[in-house]
Amino acid sequence: MIQELPKHEELQVFLNQQNKAVQNTHQTTNHWQTKLLHALKGEGDTDLHQWAEPILELLAQKLSALQATLYFFDEEEQKLKLAAWYSPIYPDNIPQTVELGHGTVGRAAKTHKTVRTNLKGFSSFSATTEFQPDWLLTVPLMNNYKLAGVFECTAFDHEANHIAQQEFDGALPFVASALHSILKEKQLLRSLAQLRDEREHLQTLASVGTEGVAFIDNFRVIDHNYAFSQMFGFENDELEGMHLAELLKDNIFSQVNFSEEAFAETEARRQDGSIFVVEMQLRKVLRQRRQMMVLTLRDISKRKAAEIQLADSQQKLQAAEQVITLTKEVEEKNKKITASINYAKNIQDALLPKQSEMAQQLAEYFIFYQCKDVVSGDFYWHHAAGNNTCYLAAVDCTGHGVPGAFMSFVGYTHLNSVVKHQGFNQPEAILKQLDQEVVKTLRQNENKNSRDGMDVGLIKLQLDTREWSFAGAHRPMVMYSNGRITETKGSKCAIGGCQGTKHTKEIGATAGQWKSGDMCYLFSDGYADQFNLKGEKFMAKRLKQLFQEIGHLPANEQHNILKSQFEEWKFGSSQMDDVLIIGVRLP
Structure with missing residues (x-):
């Protein structure tokens, strides 16, 4: 209440x-x-x-x-x-x-x-x-x-x-x-305490035993206590006159002189034939003016078993202590690694385009960007060439996490260089030059086994004339207009990482015009390749249908729908890859 x-x-x-x-x-x-x-x-x-x-x-x-x-x-x-x-x-x-x-x-x-x-x-x-x-x-x-x-x-x-x-x-x-x-x-620590308690219990158990005592004359039992008969499973009077060879293993007679005081460990045999381990002690005594030997036996079977368990517990205890030490070492290393990765994320975030700069050219857009790990192999890129020319790219680098992030640094650096410093201004020419720069940086002409590279969808928007030009390296572009979608495919080759394949690197461009209010989508393959609990992929076809269903909505609503649909699809499953979708409402 x-x-x-x-x-x-x-x-x-x-x-x-x-x-x-x-x-x-x-x-x-x-x-x-x-x-x-x-x-x-x-x-x-x-x-x-x-x-x-x-x-x-x-x-x-x-x-x-x-x-x-x-x-x-x-x-x-x-x-x-x-x-x-x-x-x-x-x-x-x-x-x-x-x-x-x-x-x-x-x-x-x-x-x-x-x-x-x-x-x-x-x-x-x-x-x-x-x-x-x-x-x-x-x-x-x-x-x-x-x-x-x-x-x-x-x-x-x-x-x-x-x-x-x-x-x-x-x-x-x-x-x-x-x-x-x-x-x-x-x-x-609880496990460690339990092991210590077990060890103390076993040590106590190992020290406990009931001694059997018998008077021996010429290797035969003359008299004995109750514990001696109980030890062998006989009634109290059944042992009198019995030869020790019926009670002890034969090898003890060659090891011990039964006419002298001695201490030894041997095996004994019960009435039912079962074998158990005993400690035996021989002492000389005078009884009825005759010298006899007193045989004291202690059943140490439980102690032997306890010693084995104790040794096993000690090993487990040592292993547990080592686990605690290693756990602390691993945690400390993980903290350092995590700190380094978080620092790399700060660098990667700093390289991405500023939202304020993009908003100066694009009045309505969204970016759905969800990394699989802390850092990402996907990145988005924007460049404004004057007030009326806008470049946008969605880039999917080989791998994800730290390896993917390294490739994204390579791609982002060369993409900026090709456009901003080398002066390439047409999408197909930009991607061709980007391919040469990546191949050169990764020395893929020397190492034919290198498959590292990136998939790129790049569009140039001429805002004053409403003309677009698109070139793709293994990535398409989708346009939404009046409730319909049109897909423009890219080339079959990626940027870099394509050495020795059957495909010739031919990168072309497609151009067209848009109507005010149309939507343009660039995206990586992470969304479409996500599995659900049934082992089903979302698939590119379903993603394009989703674009068609939400294309008329405001950009922020589209972003929210894409995010919720993705989370609902992968519920209970791990994210398979980095996810990137760029949506722009064309003026």
């Missing part, structure tokens, strides 16, 4: 304080990030709840949240468990566990999707709170496509929280990574 809202004056004071905190956030971003990084590192053996509380408070304050919770995902129980909660105004009974798919937290964990919910008009909305805020944000914390936990918060002032959204979004991957690392470390 929803709690009664606080008095108006108290709520106004809190909101004023929160708004003031948001304004101060812009001035203290570095301080906030430093505090967050310090909190993520933790303090030695701090437990999960102590580690999570300051992190949750920092995240909640960044969004001016009224309430917030942080759950971690227990892989063994397949449940979400409360790590920490934050509420500066209201105390609340927060659920300690949440089932997958139950409530906003459980649904976000199950679908791996972030949900921002407008709560105005709702009387009950979440297990997290019992009062009525304006909005609810539920974010799954993902690390390498695996669920680490869920963050959920509520607030009254949506816009004030939107100011810090970018910094908040940038911090979540680090929180997810740190939470995943702590959960893994806690799991390993």
Whole structure:
């Protein structure tokens, strides 16, 4: 049930304080990030709840949240468990566990999707709170496509929280990574403790035994205790007069002098014929004025088995300790690698055309650009040659991730050089020269096994005359006009990477005119090649049909539809390739 809202004056004071905190956030971003990084590192053996509380408070304050919770995902129980909660105004009974798919937290964990919910008009909305805020944000914390936990918060002032959204979004991957690392470390430490307990148990077990004692005269049992008969499975009086050869393995008689004191380990034989291991000790005694030998036997079968298990446990313990050490080393290396890749992403983002420059020539357009990894092998390119001439290109380089990003640097650099410095101004001439530059840079004339290159769709738009000229290297262009689409195919060869194939590199151009309001689409193959859970590709035909269905809509709506359709198609599957679609409403 929803709690009664606080008095108006108290709520106004809190909101004023929160708004003031948001304004101060812009001035203290570095301080906030430093505090967050310090909190993520933790303090030695701090437990999960102590580690999570300051992190949750920092995240909640960044969004001016009224309430917030942080759950971690227990892989063994397949449940979400409360790590920490934050509420500066209201105390609340927060659920300690949440089932997958139950409530906003459980649904976000199950679908791996972030949900921002407008709560105005709702009387009950979440297990997290019992009062009525304006909005609810539920974010799954993902690390390498695996669920680490869920963050959920509520607030009254949506816009004030939107100011810090970018910094908040940038911090979540680090929180997810740190939470995943702590959960893994806690799991390993629990396993380590279990192995240590097992070792202590086995050591205790190995030291426990019941001794059997018998008086021996001329290798025969004269007298014995109850434990001796029980050890061999006989009744108490059945052993008297029995020769030791019926009880002990034959080889012991050649190893031990039974007339002298001795200590040895050997095998014994029970009445049912089963064999067990014993420690035996011989001592001289006088009994009834006669010298006899006292034979003491200790069944050490369990101890031997325990020793074997102990050795195995010690090996597992050493392996677990090595895993913990290696895990920490791998995590440290991953942090450095991730930092390097993120730095490369900053460089790649800086190379892409500025949206403000494109908007000076193109009043309405969209770019759907979704990398498979942090960096991309796809990139888009724009060049304005005066006020009336516009060049656009969608480029798909070999590979994705870091290798694809390296190829994109090569392609972007040479494309700029060919057009801006070498003076080529016709699409087919630009692509031919670009091919020569890539082949030269990658030394593909020397190395015939090199297949690295790029697919390019390049269009030149003459804005004053409404004329277009297109050339493609293994990529087409689609035009939408009055509810119909027309596809202009590119050449069969790619830029570079085509050495030794059966295709001759013949790159031509196609020209035409457009009507005001037509749409032009350039795109890579990542969208069409995406698989769904059934193993089906989206396919280029379905993509062109989608262009035909949405071509009349505003550019921003087209972008949203393409994105939602893509996410719906690949739901539950990994993204196969980088995705790039450029759509331009022609003036």
